[in-house]
Amino acid sequence: MNTLAQVGNFALDGWHEIRYLSGMTCQALILSVKPRYWTRAVRTEFYRQILSIGVGSTGFVFYVASAVGISVVAQALVWLQVIGQSKSLGALFVTVLIREAVPILTNFLVIGRSGTALTTELGNMRVAGEVRALDTQGLDPFIYLVMPRVLSLTTSVFCLSILFVVVSFTSGYLFSLLLSPAIADPGTFVHSILFSLNPVDVINFLAKSIIPALFTGTICCAEGLRVEASFAEVSDATKRALSRSVRALFGISALVTLLTYV
Amino acid sequence: MASFVYDLSELICICNLRDRNKTVAILKTNLELQGETGGHNSTVLSFAGVSTEPAPYFDTPLWDVSFTLSQGELLLVRLERGRFRLPLADLAAGILEPVDGAVEFLGEDWQAMAADDAAAQRGKVGRVFENQGWINFLDVSQNITLAQRHHSTRTDADIEEEAIGLARLFGLPGLPYTSVSRARREDLNRAAFIRAFLGHPTLIILERPTRNLLPGILPPLINAVRRARDQGSAIIWTTNEDLVWSDPGIHAALKCTMFGSRMRVVEEDK
Numbered sequence: 001m002n003t004l005a006q007v008g009n010f011a012l013d014g015w016h017e018i019r020y021l022s023g024m025t026c027q028a029l030i031l032s033v034k035p036r037y038w039t040r041a042v043r044t045e046f047y048r049q050i051l052s053i054g055v056g057s058t059g060f061v062f063y064v065a066s067a068v069g070i071s072v073v074a075q076a077l078v079w080l081q082v083i084g085q086s087k088s089l090g091a092l093f094v095t096v097l098i099r100e101a102v103p104i105l106t107n108f109l110v111i112g113r114s115g116t117a118l119t120t121e122l123g124n125m126r127v128a129g130e131v132r133a134l135d136t137q138g139l140d141p142f143i144y145l146v147m148p149r150v151l152s153l154t155t156s157v158f159c160l161s162i163l164f165v166v167v168s169f170t171s172g173y174l175f176s177l178l179l180s181p182a183i184a185d186p187g188t189f190v191h192s193i194l195f196s197l198n199p200v201d202v203i204n205f206l207a208k209s210i211i212p213a214l215f216t217g218t219i220c221c222a223e224g225l226r227v228e229a230s231f232a233e234v235s236d237a238t239k240r241a242l243s244r245s246v247r248a249l250f251g252i253s254a255l256v257t258l259l260t261y262v
Numbered sequence: 263m264a265s266f267v268y269d270l271s272e273l274i275c276i277c278n279l280r281d282r283n284k285t286v287a288i289l290k291t292n293l294e295l296q297g298e299t300g301g302h303n304s305t306v307l308s309f310a311g312v313s314t315e316p317a318p319y320f321d322t323p324l325w326d327v328s329f330t331l332s333q334g335e336l337l338l339v340r341l342e343r344g345r346f347r348l349p350l351a352d353l354a355a356g357i358l359e360p361v362d363g364a365v366e367f368l369g370e371d372w373q374a375m376a377a378d379d380a381a382a383q384r385g386k387v388g389r390v391f392e393n394q395g396w397i398n399f400l401d402v403s404q405n406i407t408l409a410q411r412h413h414s415t416r417t418d419a420d421i422e423e424e425a426i427g428l429a430r431l432f433g434l435p436g437l438p439y440t441s442v443s444r445a446r447r448e449d450l451n452r453a454a455f456i457r458a459f460l461g462h463p464t465l466i467i468l469e470r471p472t473r474n475l476l477p478g479i480l481p482p483l484i485n486a487v488r489r490a491r492d493q494g495s496a497i498i499w500t501t502n503e504d505l506v507w508s509d510p511g512i513h514a515a516l517k518c519t520m521f522g523s524r525m526r527v528v529e530e531d532k
Contacts, residue, residue, distance in 0.1 A: 137412075
């Protein structure tokens with residue numbers, strides 16, 4: 001096969017995969033608005049996933065957000081003082097954190113902590129015949145396993161992103177007070193952040209938090225459920241899920257930035 | 263019509279009894295079933311010339327298997343030594359597509375059903391799995407009640423009450439709340455009966471249910487089977503044990519043996 005054909009096949013495979021994952025994501029969203037699919041068993045599974053992915057990641061996100069807030073402030077203060085703009089800390093926070101860092105970092109943390117675990121769990125279930133057992137009992141694996149996981153992961157990422165913003169801003173501001181006591185009072189700081197925030201920033205933040213999370217959930221579930229017969233396949237599926245989720249995250253983030261700011 | 267009037271009058275009488283909710287639930291199930299299938303002794307499951315392809319999940323495929331199972335009937339299948347994993351149960355539950363022939367559940371071909379309808383119909387099938395079939399992230403009691411909590415509108419307390427009754431029948435002190443990985447194998451085998459019989463299924467599939475539990479489990483299991491048959495359930499029971507095959511208390515409507523991929527009828531009492 002010549003090189004051109006290989007490139008063509010690679011592109012076609014990628015396109016088919018994007019269509020498949022988009023279809024699966026849309027299907028999960030469409031089913032989720034129909035109340036008849038939210039049976040007690042599905043609701044319980046959704047709550048369990050929220051606890052596992054969302055609540056379980058809170059401490060981890062809190063730690064990273066504090067560290068990021070401090071790092072950004074340490075860098076920003078130095079450079080803002082050099083150019084004599086130390087009152088612009090809030091605006092810089094909005095530009096650096098809300099527009100780019102927070103949605104990407106939160107998604108990244110959830111992919112690493114919960115996305116891969118999700119693929120492993122579903123892969124092991126496939127090999128152990130548990131997915132078949134669910135199907136036999138009339139529990140559609142898509143309704144019982146995929147839909148609650150995709151939605152709970154998305155809800156968790158959205159909530160954790162907000163937590164990330166609050167914690168990083170707070171830690172950044174407190175650290176800036178330590179470094180430079182002449183910094184603006186809290187009211188001015190909050191006002192400068194809100195003043196710097198445009199509607200486009202909010203849309204950008206929502207899109208970058210929610211859309212990659214939807215795809216992460218779908219990719220991780222799809223890879224887990226693609227495992228066929230052997231536990232050895234699970235580790236490969238997990239690696240694939242991780243790389244595809246990260247690629248989707250950065251691809252979608254870049255696309256959203258282009259659509260909202262260019 | 264006469265049957266319906268009789269059932270309705272029976273329902274009204276029993277509604278006055280103390281255990282009202284539970285009895286209404288049981289009768290409602292039977293009424294629904296009779297409504298769907300056209301009265302007592304109507305067909306629950308039929309295999310018509312069913313063949314399957316060899317698959318890694320199964321020890322042997324099926325070839326040209328035909329039988330009909332009506333309400334209250336029991337099909338006892340004797341398995342060949344070392345060939346215990348048959349596609350029979352998966353076909354009966356509609357999760358395996360035959361390469362030839364058709365499997366009908368309550369008069370409807372599984373393959374012709376929409377996915378949602380098929381899932382709802384599978385809620386009427388109880389099963390003791392050959393390979394256990396436990397969901398590891400749920401504890402044993404959640405596994406037992408999972409299908410009922412998904413398919414029925416019964417309250418959790420009602421489901422749990424019935425499950426506890428079945429647990430006592432099968433020799434457990436109550437519902438096991440331990441995780442699947444920590445439960446004793448014998449307890450899991452007994453818990454599998456609770457899951458299979460819970461909610462008065464229309465079809466109950468018992469895949470070698472007595473393994474590791476003989477002979478003690480046989481009397482309560484036969485009692486549970488008899489009660490389920492009286493309530494209109496059809497039952498498929500596979501076994502490789504002589505004690506089960508020759509037990510006079512089982513009263514199978516159809517006794518078959520497997521020879522390779524073929525199923526041969528040994529005794530018919532319809």
